[in-house]
Amino acid sequence: MEKKLILPRISGRRLLMFDSNMNFYGVQANYLKDLCELRKNVPDYDQHVNFKIFHSYVDAYVVCPLIGYQYGKRIPMGSSTDGDVGILLEQISKKRSELRFVYQILMLIDEDSEPDEEKRIYRAFKLSESSAEDKERIAENMKIFNEYFFGGIEVLHEQFVDECTDDDSYLRRMYEYVKRFNEEQDGEALKASIDSFLNK
Numbered sequence: 001m002e003k004k005l006i007l008p009r010i011s012g013r014r015l016l017m018f019d020s021n022m023n024f025y026g027v028q029a030n031y032l033k034d035l036c037e038l039r040k041n042v043p044d045y046d047q048h049v050n051f052k053i054f055h056s057y058v059d060a061y062v063v064c065p066l067i068g069y070q071y072g073k074r075i076p077m078g079s080s081t082d083g084d085v086g087i088l089l090e091q092i093s094k095k096r097s098e099l100r101f102v103y104q105i106l107m108l109i110d111e112d113s114e115p116d117e118e119k120r121i122y123r124a125f126k127l128s129e130s131s132a133e134d135k136e137r138i139a140e141n142m143k144i145f146n147e148y149f150f151g152g153i154e155v156l157h158e159q160f161v162d163e164c165t166d167d168d169s170y171l172r173r174m175y176e177y178v179k180r181f182n183e184e185q186d187g188e189a190l191k192a193s194i195d196s197f198l199n200k
Helices: 027-035 057-070 089-094 096-109 117-125 132-161 167-184 187-198
Strands: 022-025 084-087
Touching: 022 027, 022 132, 027 057, 027 084, 027 132, 057 084, 057 089, 057 096, 057 132, 089 096, 096 117, 096 132, 132 167
Parallel strands: none
Antiparallel strands: 022 084
């Protein structure tokens, strides 16, 4: 008889994830400005007039952590002297469910930061701020999430800002990137991995 893993609900208790303004520092903060559409009141708007991938910072915040993981790239946050950017809670709140979903995926599949499968399940689904120890763990998990976010930013910056000089090169690069990314995904392996968690 198959065992079903019963995952606890996370909505009943307040979490420390994605419930405040987010501030990011370092060179990758400037890279993020290169990748996202900017309002003209951004102080250094004129320094980031290149081809854009994302409509907003928060859209990049949803996607880039998975790209960072896919390319095995984690980058620690740098210094505010090298660049800074912020995402307001108002914007984060609109994408909170997507952000938590991506967070949970990363916490489940990232064996480099936690080899033990049961601990990966715990950190993905059971952590809340019910204890000081859990608060520390959430903070460490968010650090991992944000390092993959910075890693994904750098990957996309290399692919689309450093390499694209006109509309044709941008469109060609986008087609090649999406095609390669799809080819690198193993749908059956991913399904089997998810089933292995649920059918214990």
